Amino acid sequence: MQTIKxxxxxxxQILIAGARDKAMQIGVPMCISIVDESGNLIAFERMDGGKVxxxxxxxxxxxxxxxARKATHEYNAACTPGSLVFGIHTALGGRxxxxxxxxxxxxxxxxxxxxxxxxxxxxxxxxxAEAGLAAFASA
Amino acid sequence: MQTIKxxxxxxxQILIAGARDKAMQIGVPMCISIVDESGNLIAFERMDGGKVxxxxxxxxxxxxxxxARKATHEYNAACTPGSLVFGIHTALGGRxxxxxxxxxxxxxxxxxxxxxxxxxxxxxxxxxAEAGLAAFASA
Amino acid sequence: MQTIKxxxxxxxQILIAGARDKAMQIGVPMCISIVDESGNLIAFERMDGGKVxxxxxxxxxxxxxxxARKATHEYNAACTPGSLVFGIHTALGGRxxxxxxxxxxxxxxxxxxxxxxxxxxxxxxxxxAEAGLAAFASA
Amino acid sequence: MQTIKxxxxxxxQILIAGARDKAMQIGVPMCISIVDESGNLIAFERMDGGKVxxxxxxxxxxxxxxxARKATHEYNAACTPGSLVFGIHTALGGRxxxxxxxxxxxxxxxxxxxxxxxxxxxxxxxxxAEAGLAAFASA
Numbered sequence: 062m063q064t065i066k067x068x069x070x071x072x073x074q075i076l077i078a079g080a081r082d083k084a085m086q087i088g089v090p091m092c093i094s095i096v097d098e099s100g101n102l103i104a105f106e107r108m109d110g111g112k113v114x115x116x117x118x119x120x121x122x123x124x125x126x127x128x129a130r131k132a133t134h135e136y137n138a139a140c141t142p143g144s145l146v147f148g149i150h151t152a153l154g155g156r157x158x159x160x161x162x163x164x165x166x167x168x169x170x171x172x173x174x175x176x177x178x179x180x181x182x183x184x185x186x187x188x189x190a191e192a193g194l195a196a197f198a199s200a
Numbered sequence: 201m202q203t204i205k206x207x208x209x210x211x212x213q214i215l216i217a218g219a220r221d222k223a224m225q226i227g228v229p230m231c232i233s234i235v236d237e238s239g240n241l242i243a244f245e246r247m248d249g250g251k252v253x254x255x256x257x258x259x260x261x262x263x264x265x266x267x268a269r270k271a272t273h274e275y276n277a278a279c280t281p282g283s284l285v286f287g288i289h290t291a292l293g294g295r296x297x298x299x300x301x302x303x304x305x306x307x308x309x310x311x312x313x314x315x316x317x318x319x320x321x322x323x324x325x326x327x328x329a330e331a332g333l334a335a336f337a338s339a
Numbered sequence: 340m341q342t343i344k345x346x347x348x349x350x351x352q353i354l355i356a357g358a359r360d361k362a363m364q365i366g367v368p369m370c371i372s373i374v375d376e377s378g379n380l381i382a383f384e385r386m387d388g389g390k391v392x393x394x395x396x397x398x399x400x401x402x403x404x405x406x407a408r409k410a411t412h413e414y415n416a417a418c419t420p421g422s423l424v425f426g427i428h429t430a431l432g433g434r435x436x437x438x439x440x441x442x443x444x445x446x447x448x449x450x451x452x453x454x455x456x457x458x459x460x461x462x463x464x465x466x467x468a469e470a471g472l473a474a475f476a477s478a
Numbered sequence: 479m480q481t482i483k484x485x486x487x488x489x490x491q492i493l494i495a496g497a498r499d500k501a502m503q504i505g506v507p508m509c510i511s512i513v514d515e516s517g518n519l520i521a522f523e524r525m526d527g528g529k530v531x532x533x534x535x536x537x538x539x540x541x542x543x544x545x546a547r548k549a550t551h552e553y554n555a556a557c558t559p560g561s562l563v564f565g566i567h568t569a570l571g572g573r574x575x576x577x578x579x580x581x582x583x584x585x586x587x588x589x590x591x592x593x594x595x596x597x598x599x600x601x602x603x604x605x606x607a608e609a610g611l612a613a614f615a616s617a
Contacts, residue, residue: 070248102255105244109209109480113517114545116241118569134562141559150565155572159565183562201489201590202387204482211479238516239391267392281419284412284461287428287437292395294433312479348526380533383522387487394519 067097068166068174072197073104076166076176079196083189084108089181091189092119095166096175100124103174115179121156122163122186127175133163134187162186164194206236207305207313211336212243215305215315218335222328223247228320230328231258234305235314239263242313254318260295261302261325266314272302273326301325303333345375346444346452350475351382354444354454357474361467362386367459369467370397373444374453378402381452393457399434400441400464405453411441412465440464442472484514485583485591489614490521493583493593496613500606501525506598508606509536512583513592517541520591532596538573539580539603544592550580551604579603581611 068076073095084091090110095103102120122133129136137159139146150159161183166174176193178186207215212234223230229249234242241259261272268275275298278285289298300322305313315332317325346354351373362369368388373381380398400411407414415437417424428437439461444452454471456464485493490512501508507527512520519537539550546553553576556563567576578600583591593610595603 070245099252101246101252102244103246105241106209107240107242112545112547113240114542114570114574118566118574121569137562137564138560140565151568155568155570158569160569161562187562201585202484202486204484206480206482208480236516238514238518240516264392267390269390282416284415284439284465286415287418288396290429290433291399291436291438292392292433296392296396307479348523377530379524379530380522381524383519384487385518385520391518 065098066168066171066173068095068103070103073174075200076193076197077104077106080176080178080189080193081106081108082196083192087181087185087188089185091178091180091186092116093189093193094119094123094177096120096123096127096177098127098173100128100175112180118158118160119162119177119179121158122160122177122179123175124156124177125158126163126165126177127172130165130172132165133158134161134183137161162190164190166194166197204237205307205310205312207234207242209242212313214339215332215336216243216245219315219317219328219332220245220247221335222331226324226327228324230317230319230325231255232328232332233258233262233316235259235262235266235316237266237312239267239314251319257297257299258301258316258318260297261299261316261318262314263295263316264297264314265302265304265316266311269304269311271304272297273300273322276300301329303329305333305336343376344446344449344451346373346381348381351452353478354471354475355382355384358454358456358467358471359384359386360474361470365463365466367463369456369458369464370394371467371471372397372401372455374398374401374405374455376405376451378406378453390458396436396438397440397455397457399436400438400455400457401453402434402455403436403453404441404443404455405450408443408450410443411436412439412461415439440468442468444472444475482515483585483588483590485512485520487520490591492617493610493614494521494523497593497595497606497610498523498525499613500609504602504605506602508595508597508603509533510606510610511536511540511594513537513540513544513594515544515590517545517592529597535575535577536579536594536596538575539577539594539596540592541573541594542575542592543580543582543594544589547582547589549582550575551578551600554578579607581607583611583614
């Protein structure tokens with residue numbers, strides 16, 4: 062029997078709050094998704110003004126990061142023509158995302174969930190996601 | 201130019217809180233989705249123990265109710281073999297849901313969003329959705 | 340070599356105008372789709388206030404009617420549990436629609452396109468679609 | 479409660495007429511899609527001879543431009559291997575389009591809809607979309 066560690070909804074809210082605070086600070090309304098270790102959505106927030114396509118994209122970034130156990134921008138760096146990883150970005154009907162802004166949530170070396178941001182530039186998305194992770198780490 | 205009224209994220213949180221309180225009271229962890237007037241997700245919460253398939257199902261109930269401007273259990277009542285509405289439940293790749301638990305959010309006679317619950321029986325889902333609507337109406 | 344008769348865009352506009360006039364008369368803003376003999380969209384109109392899910396649904400009704408060469412309400416009548424046709428409503432990922440409101444467009448006994456309406460009751464959808472066909476027949 | 483501005487169907491027809499006139503002038507029959515601020519289709523026209531795959535593609539360009547609030551050719555320029563945005567073109571099952579020919583429709587600094595053209599070269603698609611925007615701006 063396996064025992065699995067999984068983010069609680071209360072912890073997901075901490076991640077969202079941290080990301081939202083940064084998004085408000087930089088003035089970019091964001092879509093914020095938190096998934097569990099299996100990539101399934103726990104919590105989602107579209108700030109007023111967040112983009113419609115970013116609803117799904119933030120979920121897909123979080124899903125990809127939790128499942129692949131790496132940030133989407135790391136996948137991005139490897140996903141160049143000629144690399145054996147190239148093409149991963151079209152897998153699962155495009156649900157795998159290599160756009161920056163998705164990070165695994167790691168506790169004691171174990172991936173317990175993922176966070177995905179979308180609506181800004183990939184750099185802004187990453188900055189806000191990292192703020193969410195920092196809020197969680199210091200909670 | 202048309203002028204449209206749309207739920208804010210703050211209002212979506214009131215709807216979720218009302219539904220969550222009722223879900224805790226009856227002891228059934230729920231998936232709760234709030235969409236805007238166009239059916240696009242504003243907020244989502246999976247309470248610890250909420251069911252995985254209910255993530256999408258709660259979104260689809262909220263989408264259906266907001267777009268059709270009627271509760272999903274009303275569609276359900278009309279969707280029987282031999283009725284001209286039969287078949288609506290498989291439309292849009294099954295995204296149209298006629299399972300009880302989705303309601304439009306109406307303000308001054310206008311649909312401004314939708315709420316969808318899933319994880320319990322349809323009756324439980326409906327009870328919690330209505331608690332969300334009541335919390336919003338009295339806010 | 341086959342020679343195919345296909346609705347022109349100008350003819351599609353006549354069909355839409357006839358359906359729109361009836362929709363305005365009964366006070367129900369509609370989604371109106373016209374497809375060619377292959378089921379591919381020629382023209383679409385969402386009247387102000389038409390429903391979001393009806394965008395796709397009107398297209399699917401028109402597609403089904405043009406391809407099946409019968410009205411969707413005729414399919415509906417046959418699509419009851421126990422009938423060998425039952426299940427057709429979930430085919431093609433639900434793109435086949437048996438909800439009333441889709442009609443083939445027939446010229447000299449040949450199907451040259453389809454019209455699909457959605458946003459009202461199936462009866463209202465059918466009434467407006469038939470008004471579109473009448474406008475085309477008398478043009 | 480948020481208040482949103484959305485293109486009316488009458489305004490969508492102005493955009494289509496402007497794009498169609500240019501398409502006729504350059505002799506390339508086009509698929510023309512107009513969506514609202516949430517990316518949902520308001521009006522569509524396939525000129526006689528427009529390409530079948532361009533039906534969906536014009537919708538996806540309009541959707542992308544309205545949601546991302548930028549032209550699809552701008553996304554295209556950023557979407558090169560090694561860029562953190564790379565991979566966006568396969569998101570949402572490929573519904574995100576970075577092919578030139580999609581533009582947001584902006585009024586008083588607010589995105590109220592989108593226009594997408596397809597059937598020609600991207601340059602031709604862009605030229606016709608811009609003609610639609612010009613017709614709308616001068617109406």
